[in-house]
Amino acid sequence: MSSSKPQLVYWDIRALAEPIRLLLRYLQVDFEDKRISFGDTSSIPSVLTPWFIQKYSHGLDFPNLPFYIDGDVRISQSFAILQYIARKYNLYGDTIEEQATIDMVSQVVNDLRWAAWVTYNDPNFRQIKDEWKTSVPERLGDLNKFLEGKEFVLGTKISFADFLVYESLEWYRQCIPEVFEQPELANLENFQKRIAEIPQIKEYLNSDNFKSWPFFAPIVNFGFSKDEDFKALPFSYRNFVAKYPLDPQ
Missing domain, CATH: 1.20.1050.10 (Glutathione S-transferase Yfyf (Class Pi); Chain A, domain 2)
Known part of the structure; x- marks a missing residue:
């Protein structure tokens, strides 16, 4: 994944990445907003399969979404990304x-x-x-x-x-x-x-780059579908870990 632009990688939802997108848009950083689509949304863990196929291929110390690549810097965890960008551009307070x-x-x-x-x-x-x-x-x-x-x-x-x-x-x-x-x-x-x-934020919110929906993955009862009858996918931690162990294969 080589690029001269910083890259923010996350699911194609708002959730944990949107504050980072807002910060970058405010700073007018030219970055790649790379979004990973969900897989088969009819079952778990198939819906998350696209991420697990590539999870260990980005050189991250702690593979997780979102992650941010800025030159030699490769970091995951949304708060760490926000703090890194804020420190770099002096938006973390002066005292x-x-x-x-x-x-x-x-x-x-x-x-x-x-x-x-x-x-x-x-x-x-x-x-x-x-x-x-x-x-x-x-x-x-x-x-x-x-x-x-x-x-x-x-x-x-x-x-x-x-x-x-x-x-x-x-x-x-x-x-x-x-x-x-x-x-x-x-x-x-x-x-x-x-x-x-x-x-800068108004321009972003009115642009094609901004996606107001969905907020969350289809494993959540609110935020994926606006259908009042939407039923979130049943999530079983035991079955999930059995399919995708914590240790890379």
């Missing part, structure tokens, strides 16, 4: 205090993403959705309070954390948009609009 704030917010956002992910993976998601929705304003309340009076996570200074926050909130907005109409989440709503209006 140790600012960096601590970015790290703190990043971990808070990771908790919020995990809460959404667990909910969307619940086999009874459609039955619990309304009840879960009532808990979201409180769950997002601290972040809403934190952003009060701020343009960005660091106040008036943009950082990679802003794109992480933006996309993570979209995990909620796409499922329960009405929640963001509530006055108690006005800071989050205004933050989302502010990020979307940044010229």
Whole structure:
């Protein structure tokens, strides 16, 4: 995989790679957004087969998606990729205090993403959705309070954390948009609009390069298909590992 351009490689979904795409688009980095299509979406693990065919062929220390290749740098793990790009282009704060704030917010956002992910993976998601929705304003309340009076996570200074926050909130907005109409989440709503209006981001969101859907793989109850009757593929960890052991063959 030789190229003079940096390459971001991930599934053809938003999920963990979209904050990286947003960051790169904001920085106007000329990169290759390489997307791996799913295989046979009628069964697990066949849906993930395209990745496992090539998993150990990229020279990665820890083969995983997404991964990023920038010259001699080859790294996996979405947070590591974000941090690498942010350090390279000076979007990781200017002081140790600012960096601590970015790290703190990043971990808070990771908790919020995990809460959404667990909910969307619940086999009874459609039955619990309304009840879960009532808990979201409180769950997002601290972040809403934190952003009060701020343009960005660091106040008036943009950082990679802003794109992480933006996309993570979209995990909620796409499922329960009405929640963001509530006055108690006005800071989050205004933050989302502010990020979307940044010229480079606005251009990206209105371009053919941006794919608003799907968010997640077909093993998740929400985010792959907009069909209300969509049933996620049953995922068995035991069967998955039996088919694709952790050790390379």
